[in-house]
Amino acid sequence: AQSVTQLDSHVSVSEGTPVLLRCNYSSSYSPSLFWYVQHPNKGLQLLLKYTSAATLVKGINGFEAEFKKSETSFHLTKPSAHMSDAAEYFCVVSSGSSGGYQKVTFGTGTKLQVIP
Amino acid sequence: KAGVTQTPRYLIKTRGQQVTLSCSPISGHRSVSWYQQTPGQGLQFLFEYFSETQRNKGNFPGRFSGRQFSNSRSEMNVSTLELGDSALYLCASSSTGTGGYFNYGYTFGSGTRLTVV
Numbered sequence: 765a766q767s768v769t770q771l772d773s774h775v776s777v778s779e780g781t782p783v784l785l786r787c788n789y790s791s792s793y794s795p796s797l798f799w800y801v802q803h804p805n806k807g808l809q810l811l812l813k814y815t816s817a818a819t820l821v822k823g824i825n826g827f828e829a830e831f832k833k834s835e836t837s838f839h840l841t842k843p844s845a846h847m848s849d850a851a852e853y854f855c856v857v858s859s860g861s862s863g864g865y866q867k868v869t870f871g872t873g874t875k876l877q878v879i880p
Numbered sequence: 881k882a883g884v885t886q887t888p889r890y891l892i893k894t895r896g897q898q899v900t901l902s903c904s905p906i907s908g909h910r911s912v913s914w915y916q917q918t919p920g921q922g923l924q925f926l927f928e929y930f931s932e933t934q935r936n937k938g939n940f941p942g943r944f945s946g947r948q949f950s951n952s953r954s955e956m957n958v959s960t961l962e963l964g965d966s967a968l969y970l971c972a973s974s975s976t977g978t979g980g981y982f983n984y985g986y987t988f989g990s991g992t993r994l995t996v997v
Contacts, residue, residue, distance in 0.1 A: 798985050807884070807970055807988035854923070856985075865936060868913075868986075870923045 766791045768857050770871035778879045783827075783842040785874045787855035790836060795859040797838045799829055802873075803851045811853075814838065825849070850878045882907065884989035886971050892995045898959040901992045905952050905973030911935075912954040913986065914946060917968040926969075929954050958994075966996045 771786040789795060796815045800808040812823025819831040825848075829840045838855060855871040885904040893899050905912050913936075914926040925938040929948035946956040952973075958965055972986035 796985075800986075800988075805968075805991075805993070807886075807990045808972075808986070810985050810987070813985050868925070872922050 766795075766857060766859055766867055766869050768855050768869050768871040770853075770855050770874050772874050773872065774875045774877065776877040776879060777845045779847055780844050783840070783845045783849065783876065785840040785853050785855075785876065787838045787840065787871060788836055789838060789855070789857045791857055791859040793859040795857045797829075797831060798856040798858070799823065799827070799838075799840050800854045800856060801851045802854065808854060811840070845876075845878045847878050847880060850876055852876070884971055884973050884987050886969075886989035886992050888992060889990065890993045890995075892997060893961050894997055895961055895963060897961050898957065899961060899994060900955050900957045901969055901971075901994075903954045903956075903971030903973075903989060905954070905971075906987055909973035909975050909987070910952055911974045911976065912948055912952065913972045913974070914954070914956050915970045915972065916940075917970055917991070918966075923970075926956065961996045963996050966994060968993050 767790045769788045777783055798813045799811040801811050802808045811827050812821045812829055814821045814831045822828045827842045829838050831838050852873045852875045854873050858866050858868045887902045911930045913928040916924045926940055927934055927946050928936040932948045943959045948954045968991045970991045971989045974986050975984050
């Protein structure tokens with residue numbers, strides 16, 4: 765079975781302070797992990813991805829995430845929040861399945877609010 | 881490089897009507913997946929097409945259908961629309977699709993906002 769849990773549905777930070785969006789996953793196979801961002805009335809944009817190379821992954825707009833297998837986590841961080849970071853963020857896991865296809869599972873999303 | 885193009889961007893339909901949405905993937909991408917996004921249910925997988933074949937299907941009624949053409953463009957159709965079908969419909973393309981090793985991720989279009997009245 766495969767699942768993704770985004771531990772916070774809403775996160776609020778002040779501009780200039782660090783951002784932490786938490787994601788835990790479970791998978792029977794070696795997973796690929798992704799973070800996507802969605803601004804209002806837009807599609808989803810890929811922020812970063814982990815595909816079994818370096819465990820610390822750097823993405824666009826200053827975001828990064830660390831794959832921790834022992835903790836089954838893939839938390840998204842940014843040292844300093846900007847107003848433009850206000851959006852909804854989705855953690856996604858992809859791994860093999862018994863049917864032979866890659867199964868893609870989205871988390872329920874975390875809405876990030878940035879306070880000026 | 882052009883992104884994923886979805887048309888139309890907005891649509892208003894009446895209950896009982898049918899609707900067709902279109903998606904043009906990134907050039908060279910052979911896989912197109914469709915998702916429904918609503919505030920209550922979040923992102924739900926509809927189906928995936930790869931090389932004109934439906935590869936995976938989510939848990940939606942038969943009123944939801946799709947197809948893919950030889951140029952990888954895809955359409956999804958919803959017949960006998962219900963109020964609950966109001967949603968943002970997102971199309972995503974990828975190079976390998978879920979039949980291969982899905983390590984590139986999706987590129988999403990901006991979506992079609994369907995409102996059923």
